[in-house]
Amino acid sequence: EVQLLESGGGLIQPGGSLRLSCAASGFTFSSYAMSWVRQAPGKGLEWVSTITAGGGSTFYADSAKGRFSISRDNSKSALFLEVDSLRAEDTALYYCAKGGWRPAGGFDPWGQGTLVTVSS
């Protein structure tokens, strides 16, 4: 069974930084692109970033460019998102999801998410 388990969220002051992690299992992690998608409380979904299977290419939403950095460790089946200069509007549940590089298909599956709350 494919499983994705996020961690690393928490309460952080504006301007602070966090490193989110996603542990993957049940599939050949190194063969798939991976993505982060976030959902602000009571709001819709927002694509944040995608990294290709080998990690050679990364893509970011405008809201994440310059502040967020996606990376992966294929030897550990792990995905990461470094989030810097956090703002109140970054408060959201951050999901990792398999896929997102090829236009065809979609994001499947999703983890349960890790909550990031930016507040003083």
Place this chain on the structure above:
Amino acid sequence: QSALTQPRSVSGSPGQSVTISCTGTSNDVGGYNYVSWYQQYPGKAPKFMIYDVTKRVSGVPDRFSGSKSGNTASLTISGLQADDEADYFCCSYAGSDTFWVFGGGTRLTVL
């Protein structure tokens, strides 16, 4: 404000059909046949349901169907059942600069 526009809510009685619309532009929904739909129960992760506009994910009942006309994609659920009550989100590929855009989500209530 989400890039794709969905109605905030729709409702229907058991056995009826409902359609959820997802309106974008020629830069996303209208420009590519890469619309996907996700079902989300409260407090749960989204579940992948439909991809490439019309293709059902394995295991998704054929009561769920997707379509597209111009800049608007639609998810139709026929033979409504109580456990269809959930939030539904659309997503579209938007080119190599923007990549992915989502809708704001639609709450389906089964009366």
